[in-house]
Amino acid sequence: MQFKKGAIAAHLHSFSGAQLLNPAKNWSVGLIDRGAAATLGNVWEPYLGFTHRFDIFYDRLLKNYSLVEAAYMSINVLSWQNIVIGDPLYRPFKTTAVRTNAMVKDRDYKLIRYAQSRFPDPEIRLAELLKAAERTKSGTVYEMVAFHTLEGGNxxxxxxGFRRAKELFTDSADKLRQDLHLVELERRRDKIPDAIKILKQAKKAYKDIPEVKAVEGLLTILDPPSPPLTKPKN
Incomplete structure (x- = not known):
């Protein structure tokens, strides 16, 4: 798996940036080796409150701050334990125009980015995203609509929204992801049998893709197999 050109990737791990020579060890160098343009990391184990806040980091990038500015704003304290790797002046969302002939595949993300920056009111943003989802028949935008709706408690x-996104996606991994969202919804509502039903259907439908391991893992948690029979000792 390789990241798209310009991608920023990060994984919250205590020693993610402990070394930068072997991509098979630690997360930061591994992400860069897989094509990420920038990443965050920790050279040692800070307290959780001293790590980068990914939500703030992402928000500042969306607001067109540079990589180093976003990283600086997303951390509570300055420490030798935290690192930023990449061009400090990089702005991944500098271009906000939705209509462009370049990078057509990024259309959906440009629409989402535009809605987030143009409509700060959550209700208006949701309404505009829903219009865009219906107009473009985009699984990606419908998935974002579902997340916004979930955030509002509905x-x-x-x-x-997740079911509609699943209908529109063509890639099996994308479809499976919607099933996993639905499973999480059922778990939150304590409807474990319904969650198990979705997982069993997904296990059968996506048996040929590696992502099915996530389904198998969840089934082990929600519907564990019976313990093996043991013979009584004489």
Whole structure:
């Protein structure tokens, strides 16, 4: 797996940046080796409160701050334990125009980016995203609509959004991801039998892709197999 050109990737791990020579060890160098343009990391184990806040980091990037500015704003304290790797002046969202002939495949993300920057009111943003999803028939935008709906506490509408996104996606991994969202919704509502039903259907439908391991892992948690029979000792 390789990241798209210009991608920023990070994984919260205590020693993610402990070394930068062997991509088979630690997360930071591994992400860069897989094509990420920038990453965050920790050379030692800080307290959780001293690590980068990914939500703030992402928000500042969306607001067109540079990589180093976003990283600086997303951390509570300056410490030798934290690192930033990449061009400090990199701005991944500098271009906000939705209509462009370049990078057509990024259309959906440009629409989402535009909605987030143009409509700060959550209700208006959701309405505009829903219009865009219906107009473009985009699984990606429908998935974002579902997340926004879920954030507002409307689980039923969120489930409809994830199901609609699944219908529109063509890639099996994308479809499976929507099933996993639905499973999480059922778990939150304590509807474990419904969650198990979705997982069993997904296990059968996506048996040929590596992502099915996530399904198998969840089934082991929610519907563990019976313990093996043991013979009584004489």
């Amino acid at each position: 689980n039923e509408q969120a489930a409809k």
